[in-house]
Amino acid sequence: MDNTSNFIRDIIIKDLESGKHKTVVTRFPPEPNGYLHIGHAKSIVLNFGFADEFGGTTNLRFDDTNPLKEDIEYVHSIKEDVQWLGFEWDNLHFASDYFEEMYNRAVLLIKKGLAYVDDLSADEIREYRGTLTEPGKNSPYRDRSIEENLDLFARMRAGEFEDGAKVLRAKIDMSSPNINLRDPVLYRIAHAEHHNTGNEWCIYPMYAFAHPLEDAIEGVTHSICTVEFEDQRPFYNWVVEQCEMEATPQQIEFGRLNITNTVMSKRKLKQLVDEGFVDGWDDPRMPTISGMRRRGYTPEAIRTFVRETGVSKSSGAVDEQMLEHFVREDLKLKAPRPMAVMNPLKVVITNYPEGEVEWLDAENNPENEEMGIRQIPFSREIYIEQDDFMEDPPKKYFRLFPGNEVRLKHAYFIKCEEVIKDEDENVVELRCTYDPETKSGTGFTGRKVKGTIHWVEASNAVPAEFRLYEPLILDDDGEEDGEDDEKTFLDKVNPNSLEVLQGFIEPNMKDVQPQDKFQFFRHGYFNVDPTLTTPEKPVFNRIVSLKSSFRL
Ligand code: ATP
Ligand code: MG
Numbered sequence: 001m002d003n004t005s006n007f008i009r010d011i012i013i014k015d016l017e018s019g020k021h022k023t024v025v026t027r028f029p030p031e032p033n034g035y036l037h038i039g040h041a042k043s044i045v046l047n048f049g050f051a052d053e054f055g056g057t058t059n060l061r062f063d064d065t066n067p068l069k070e071d072i073e074y075v076h077s078i079k080e081d082v083q084w085l086g087f088e089w090d091n092l093h094f095a096s097d098y099f100e101e102m103y104n105r106a107v108l109l110i111k112k113g114l115a116y117v118d119d120l121s122a123d124e125i126r127e128y129r130g131t132l133t134e135p136g137k138n139s140p141y142r143d144r145s146i147e148e149n150l151d152l153f154a155r156m157r158a159g160e161f162e163d164g165a166k167v168l169r170a171k172i173d174m175s176s177p178n179i180n181l182r183d184p185v186l187y188r189i190a191h192a193e194h195h196n197t198g199n200e201w202c203i204y205p206m207y208a209f210a211h212p213l214e215d216a217i218e219g220v221t222h223s224i225c226t227v228e229f230e231d232q233r234p235f236y237n238w239v240v241e242q243c244e245m246e247a248t249p250q251q252i253e254f255g256r257l258n259i260t261n262t263v264m265s266k267r268k269l270k271q272l273v274d275e276g277f278v279d280g281w282d283d284p285r286m287p288t289i290s291g292m293r294r295r296g297y298t299p300e301a302i303r304t305f306v307r308e309t310g311v312s313k314s315s316g317a318v319d320e321q322m323l324e325h326f327v328r329e330d331l332k333l334k335a336p337r338p339m340a341v342m343n344p345l346k347v348v349i350t351n352y353p354e355g356e357v358e359w360l361d362a363e364n365n366p367e368n369e370e371m372g373i374r375q376i377p378f379s380r381e382i383y384i385e386q387d388d389f390m391e392d393p394p395k396k397y398f399r400l401f402p403g404n405e406v407r408l409k410h411a412y413f414i415k416c417e418e419v420i421k422d423e424d425e426n427v428v429e430l431r432c433t434y435d436p437e438t439k440s441g442t443g444f445t446g447r448k449v450k451g452t453i454h455w456v457e458a459s460n461a462v463p464a465e466f467r468l469y470e471p472l473i474l475d476d477d478g479e480e481d482g483e484d485d486e487k488t489f490l491d492k493v494n495p496n497s498l499e500v501l502q503g504f505i506e507p508n509m510k511d512v513q514p515q516d517k518f519q520f521f522r523h524g525y526f527n528v529d530p531t532l533t534t535p536e537k538p539v540f541n542r543i544v545s546l547k548s549s550f551r552l
């Protein structure tokens with residue numbers, strides 16, 4: 001963690017100093033109902049970071065209390081992503097391992113006259129709950145005797161009732177100004193198979209009841225969660241107290257991470273996957289950890305980014321450029337800088353000897369000498385970018401045009417002598433001449449050119465695919481808390497978020513491995529796609545371009 005103070009750290013320090021806690025125990029509690037996203041990374045960094053800082057421990061706990069939405073596939077992906085981000089949990093738990101204990105605590109509440117079985121339907125319960133300005137009404141089943149409630153709850157567990165026929169509710173106060181205290185539901189019936197407990201249970205605890213119990217069972221000291229749970233805190237404390245839990249975890253809320261042009265709710269991300277807007281949870285356009293990994297983001301960059309976003313109670317959207325800034329920073333000195341041509345245009349150098357290939361020295365990273373030099377071939381035929389030539393250029397265009405001379409990076413000056421077109425007037429080839437005197441590295445100062453372009457020698461070039469990305473969602477504000485309109489969200493999906501190009505890379509790159517990272521000269525940072533790459537053809541995902549207007 002960074003050393004700047006924040007309110008969560010202040011609470012922890014105070015609790016340790018006052019002796020309220022001797023050690024710090026935190027947990028990261030994902031529900032296995034989707035893949036982790038960059039918002040979860042923030043929660044991971046905070047929970048593991050604070051425990052680490054104060055010599056405590058962190059549990060990875062699957063909050064698997066809703067079998068209707070959960071799946072073992074998600075359990076596996078979540079573990080993989082937490083480890084990839086660089087964190088190792090001290091204990092691994094499943095909330096479902098506590099079902100028996102939770103049931104017993106619910107029975108205790110019934111015995112204390114603090115919980116009852118209700119036959120109202122979900123709609124009726126909502127209706128009876130009242131509003132912010134109107135108190136709720138008591139359910140007609142609220143005054144059932146303790147004996148009757150114990151009997152009904154046992155029969156709920158035994159499977160005697162249909163889904164939705166009954167629920168167990170806390171008996172608190174239907175006129176509380178905090179709606180979460182108006183007899184919240186503790187258990188519901190769901191005849192559904194659970195990934196961990198199979199068909200052992202047909203009643204499942206609600207999140208708001210289960211979560212404080214899970215924390216207390218594990219001896220969590222500081223239960224860090226996002227601000228939308230602030231109004232749940234009184235109920236959280238009620239559960240811990242009335243269920244007579246030994247440990248008394250403290251819930252602390254912080255503002256969710258939101259990023260411009262990004263949605264992060266798992267429900268929405270799942271919709272993008274299910275409806276085919278992307279190729280899967282790990283599509284490089286997704287803000288999931290697995291998508292970002294495949295795109296080429298590094299754990300270092302993600303960790304630095306979420307730390308720099310700081311801890312506060314508010315959830316404003318962070319500019320996506322800040323995330324891009326940190327991956328550039330991380331890769332700047334690590335990634336080699338070869339050349340790649342993504343929209344090839346052939347150039348024939350007419351005064352270069354036919355059949356000859358020479359090997360030129362090229363530094364791998366001018367900002368990091370330790371990365372050494374490589375040799376790249378040069379010959380009579382090369383590829384340049386179509387964009388680096390204009391037949392009829394505007395003023396201040398310094399790249400190739402008829403009669404103009406440019407520098408080929410690591411090689412020679414070339415001059416455009418002739419333009420070859422097909423029958424539709426498309427430029428298909430350039431004829432140029434080179435000047436041997438201008439060879440890079442010889443210290444030639446005879447004359448200057450204004451443009452430097454990149455290229456790849458044709459006879460040795462390796463075909464490659466390049467995938468360039470734009471934001472998947474176009475929304476400057478990022479995701480709003482509570483924003484729930486499916487339609488507006490899908491309306492913001494960018495139809496042009498992927499561009500696929502076929503071009504060439506240098507021959508010494510033919511054996512690149514999945515997840516290798518490069519800065520292609522003038523094009524930005526790229527990652528070798530682990531799924532689409534074949535031995536014949538590497539596929540590169542653009543992580544970020546080189547341009548940045550972001551300043552810290
Ligand atoms: P989603 O709405 O995306 O499904 P969630 O909060 O329901 O998110 P959980 O699996 O319950 O997802 O999340 C595990 C932990 O990650 C929780 O403590 C949650 O508060 C935290 N978390 C989720 N999204 C964010 C976010 N955008 N910023 C910070 N923390 C987050
Ligand atoms: Mg949740």
Ligand code: MG
Nearest residue numbers: 031033266267
């Ligand atoms: Mg959720």
